[in-house]
Amino acid sequence: MNENQTTPAIEAISVTKRFGPIVANENVSFRVEKGQIHALLGENGAGKSTLVNILFGLYHADQGEIYIAGEKVEMNSPHDAIDRHIGMVHQHFQLVPVLSVTENIVLGHEPTKKRGILDLEKAYAEVEALGKRYGLEVDPRAIVEDLPIGTQQRVEILRSLYRKADVLILDEPTAVLTPQETDHLLEVLRGLAAEGVAIIFITHKLREVMAVADHVTVMRRGKVVGAIDPSETDQAGLAEMMVGRSVVLRIAKGEAKAGAPVLTIDSLSALDDRAQTAVDGLCLTVHAGEIFGIAGVEGNGQRELVEAITGLRKTISGSIMLEDTELAGSSPREISEQGVAHVPEDREKHGLVGPHSVADNLVLNRYFKAPFARRGIRQTGAINAEAQKLVDQYDVRTASINSPVRTLSGGNKQKVIAARELSQNAKLLVAAQPTRGIDVGSIEFVHQQLVDQRDDGIAVLLVSAELDEIMSLSDRIGVIYQGRLVAIGKAEDFTRNQIGQLMASGSTDA
Amino acid sequence: MSTITTTLYQRRWLIFTVVAIIGFTLFTGEFKEAQTTAILASTLRQSTPLLLGALCGMLGERSGVINIGIEGQMLMSAFTGFMVAAETQNLLLGVLAGIATGMLMGASLAGLSVSLQGDQIIAGTVLNIAALGVTSFFFQQGYTLPGKTPMIDLWFLSDIPVLGRVFFSNRPITYLSLLLVPTVWYALFRTTWGLRTRAVGEHPSAAETVGISVAKMRYLNLILGGAIAGLAGAYLSLEAVGSFERNMTNGKGFVALAVMIFGRWNPVGAWGAALLFGYTNAIQTQFQFRGWFTDHPQFVGMIPFVVTIIVLAGVVGRARPPAAIGQPYSRE
Ligand SMILES: Nc1ncnc2c1ncn2[C@@H]1O[C@H](COP(=O)(O)OP(=O)(O)OP(=O)(O)O)[C@@H](O)[C@H]1O
Ligand SMILES: [Mg+2]
Numbered sequence: 001m002n003e004n005q006t007t008p009a010i011e012a013i014s015v016t017k018r019f020g021p022i023v024a025n026e027n028v029s030f031r032v033e034k035g036q037i038h039a040l041l042g043e044n045g046a047g048k049s050t051l052v053n054i055l056f057g058l059y060h061a062d063q064g065e066i067y068i069a070g071e072k073v074e075m076n077s078p079h080d081a082i083d084r085h086i087g088m089v090h091q092h093f094q095l096v097p098v099l100s101v102t103e104n105i106v107l108g109h110e111p112t113k114k115r116g117i118l119d120l121e122k123a124y125a126e127v128e129a130l131g132k133r134y135g136l137e138v139d140p141r142a143i144v145e146d147l148p149i150g151t152q153q154r155v156e157i158l159r160s161l162y163r164k165a166d167v168l169i170l171d172e173p174t175a176v177l178t179p180q181e182t183d184h185l186l187e188v189l190r191g192l193a194a195e196g197v198a199i200i201f202i203t204h205k206l207r208e209v210m211a212v213a214d215h216v217t218v219m220r221r222g223k224v225v226g227a228i229d230p231s232e233t234d235q236a237g238l239a240e241m242m243v244g245r246s247v248v249l250r251i252a253k254g255e256a257k258a259g260a261p262v263l264t265i266d267s268l269s270a271l272d273d274r275a276q277t278a279v280d281g282l283c284l285t286v287h288a289g290e291i292f293g294i295a296g297v298e299g300n301g302q303r304e305l306v307e308a309i310t311g312l313r314k315t316i317s318g319s320i321m322l323e324d325t326e327l328a329g330s331s332p333r334e335i336s337e338q339g340v341a342h343v344p345e346d347r348e349k350h351g352l353v354g355p356h357s358v359a360d361n362l363v364l365n366r367y368f369k370a371p372f373a374r375r376g377i378r379q380t381g382a383i384n385a386e387a388q389k390l391v392d393q394y395d396v397r398t399a400s401i402n403s404p405v406r407t408l409s410g411g412n413k414q415k416v417i418a419a420r421e422l423s424q425n426a427k428l429l430v431a432a433q434p435t436r437g438i439d440v441g442s443i444e445f446v447h448q449q450l451v452d453q454r455d456d457g458i459a460v461l462l463v464s465a466e467l468d469e470i471m472s473l474s475d476r477i478g479v480i481y482q483g484r485l486v487a488i489g490k491a492e493d494f495t496r497n498q499i500g501q502l503m504a505s506g507s508t509d510a
Numbered sequence: 511m512s513t514i515t516t517t518l519y520q521r522r523w524l525i526f527t528v529v530a531i532i533g534f535t536l537f538t539g540e541f542k543e544a545q546t547t548a549i550l551a552s553t554l555r556q557s558t559p560l561l562l563g564a565l566c567g568m569l570g571e572r573s574g575v576i577n578i579g580i581e582g583q584m585l586m587s588a589f590t591g592f593m594v595a596a597e598t599q600n601l602l603l604g605v606l607a608g609i610a611t612g613m614l615m616g617a618s619l620a621g622l623s624v625s626l627q628g629d630q631i632i633a634g635t636v637l638n639i640a641a642l643g644v645t646s647f648f649f650q651q652g653y654t655l656p657g658k659t660p661m662i663d664l665w666f667l668s669d670i671p672v673l674g675r676v677f678f679s680n681r682p683i684t685y686l687s688l689l690l691v692p693t694v695w696y697a698l699f700r701t702t703w704g705l706r707t708r709a710v711g712e713h714p715s716a717a718e719t720v721g722i723s724v725a726k727m728r729y730l731n732l733i734l735g736g737a738i739a740g741l742a743g744a745y746l747s748l749e750a751v752g753s754f755e756r757n758m759t760n761g762k763g764f765v766a767l768a769v770m771i772f773g774r775w776n777p778v779g780a781w782g783a784a785l786l787f788g789y790t791n792a793i794q795t796q797f798q799f800r801g802w803f804t805d806h807p808q809f810v811g812m813i814p815f816v817v818t819i820i821v822l823a824g825v826v827g828r829a830r831p832p833a834a835i836g837q838p839y840s841r842e
Binding site for chain 1: 700701702703704705706708709712713715716717718719720721722723830833841842
């Protein structure tokens with residue numbers, strides 16, 4: 001670093017941040033130049049979100065300094081950050097569910113007619129134009145809570161683009177995007193960088209880092225452990241820097257020994273939240289000891305299918321048989337008791353009770369049963385013992401098993417759910433996006449668990465937007481398109497391209 | 511089905527209720543103009559403090575703070591309004607004093623629940639207890655007002671039979687409360703302030719991340735709401751009764767909260783609910799007045815409740831409160 005280098009767009013010097021006993025950031029120094037795409041990598045709980053939240057004024061650093069365009073700043077709230085043209089896409093959506101897409105995007109920076117009177121028509125037009133410009137189209141009048149999670153992500157991104165930022169922070173913006181949407185976003189980021197925007201990009205997907213980043217900073221357990229140009233390394237090298245050991249990016253698995261059918265779905269139909277047909281006469285069978293992967297572009301009925309199987313959504317016709325028992329019409333608890341484990345797609349909404357402890361969340365599906373409760377009295381000893389075991393086994397990074405699960409980092413929350421659901425003796429495991437937002441080391445672990453479950457004779461239904469995940473784990477693959485499986489076959493009978501085509505158009509003849 | 515038929519069908523409960531109420535009112539008023547006007551005027555009178563209280567609660571809850579201290583805010587404002595008006599012999603000063611008192615109490619609620627992050631229910635209860643104690647302790651008999659707030663007839667409008675007499679021949683705070691319905695509605699749904707308020711009440715951290723200060727919005731709303739509750743207090747002592755009595759709010763602040771909920775946190779809905787509550791009271795009074803069902807007074811006493819239950823079950827349906835109410839907000 002010498003004098004004739006330009007002043008960085010944003011710089012943190014020796015930042016330290018503690019949450020009680022946890023040191024989330026320890027002496028972190030970090031700088032991003034104008035026009036640079038700077039990837040921030042690290043395991044779950046490494047402190048990436050903490051660092052960018054400090055840069056955005058959401059958290060206040062205990063020690064350290066922040067410089068923006070060479071000027072030392074004191075940031076007390078996001079308001080200060082926004083004033084200095086910093087934009088951020090948050091890991092946990094910061095959208096108001098009951099408001100419209102447009103209202104969410106313009107919130108805090110609303111177009112007005114006269115003093116204080118909203119100009120909604122203008123806002124709709126602006127949002128529409130913004131979406132067109134960046135190729136991230138959304139219905140400006142839709143209510144956010146009705147939108148699928150991938151579209152909500154698009155709204156988050158649009159919101160940060162709505163106010164022109166000099167520094168743009170993106171905390172795992174691609175976690176819920178489809179591969180096509182991701183490629184598109186990377187394109188947008190390159191364009192912004194070319195205009196001189198400094199971009200901080202957090203992701204767990206090394207492919208994206210290799211594709212788009214100019215520079216990479218790696219964090220582990222609150223500290224910066226290295227920095228590198230992607231051109232000087234490869235995915236395996238990055239993974240090793242992150243985790244501190246070599247990582248198997250694609251796990252080895254033996255031949256499946258498929259047994260009797262466990263889940264048999266026949267002509268199943270279900271509606272989505274807007275009362276449109278989402279699952280449309282779908283048929284599928286999952287056998288004991290096999291992983292059945294469902295590939296598909298989000299919004300083709302995967303979510304509704306999973307919710308129908310797990311009892312979270314009413315079906316309108318068809319049957320869902322678990323061995324010889326009909327599941328359609330049963331409550332989620334009854335279905336869970338029958339031996340169906342579920343890793344839900346939306347972990348904040350369906351997977352965890354935020355203010356409750358990690359321990360309570362780990363036994364959420366069986367807290368009412370022995371040994372965790374006897375005659376209606378909770379057995380704290382048994383609960384804690386089980387929780388501690390799972391925390392160790394799944395390497396959940398938490399201050400203690402008594403911390404509220406809300407305070408965990410995104411990936412660690414996902415691990416809590418995975419630990420709970422994979423550790424019960426189920427007949428059927430329904431895993432929706434089981435590795436969303438978790439780091440490469442943990443992905444390896446969860447993948448291994450899924451394969452082990454399979455080898456123990458459990459039927460696994462895997463739904464994932466990650467084509468790589470589907471292709472590497474599944475024994476059989478079904479491609480879902482507009483609520484139906486348009487192709488079912490052995491994994492080795494498909495090429496990546498064929499699946500991509502089936503996902504996009506429902507057929508292979510193009 | 512055509513759109514008109516569909517709309518009529520969807521609104522069938524509302525239409526049914528309105529028709530039933532009109533019929534019932536005419537029947538109770540013995541199909542005479544004077545009586546019918548009296549029932550409706552009494553309805554409006556009874557509904558005014560409930561409406562104002564509900565608007566106060568609404569501003570608070572829309573920004574995420576439950577205000578169960580409305581009762582206390584109203585009582586205290588009724589008291590200071592009365593005392594100031596009696597001392598200065600100036601009703602306007604009294605009303606202003608009532609409003610200022612409400613705002614001050616709104617600010618204290620904000621202090622307790624926003625700055626100190628205390629429990630909102632307890633903070634509201636503190637206001638209620640304090641108001642009851644203070645007003646009972648300091649109130650002395652012997653003060654008199656120069657009169658009640660004046661009656662104002664609005665030009666020819668007040669000559670329209672029945673409805674004109676009911677709506678356009680009133681006293682100033684009543685007019686003001688009627689104006690507040692569309693004003694608060696417009697403010698909540700058409701202004702930046704309203705959008706930000708709703709965002710803060712639904713998802714405070716989302717609001718914070720776009721640069722909105724959650725604490726500032728909540729203070730502002732509680733203080734504005736306090737002004738409205740203060741108006742309700744002034745209405746009671748300076749417009750409706752013309753003097754102060756111990757505990758003269760008599761639970762109206764709590765009924766106002768129910769009105770707010772039945773009105774689905776919407777000013778127009780709250781007005782409807784307030785009118786309904788007011789109406790059942792007016793009807794009850796009429797029955798007693800006329801000596802109907804005197805051998806079964808318990809049935810007459812039941813009217814407000816039965817009507818409320820039927821209408822609410824049919825018309826209101828499921829309402830969803832602002833998601834963040836009751837929780838103190840902190841960033842880390
Ligand atoms: N509000 C909070 N209260 C207490 N602890 C917290 C809080 N926020 C974060 N932490 C802790 O700080 C550490 C770093 O968390 P952070 O969210 O920065 O991780 P991350 O690198 O973003 O991980 P991920 O990839 O899983 O999102 C974690 O151990 C987490 O439990
Ligand atoms: Mg994070």
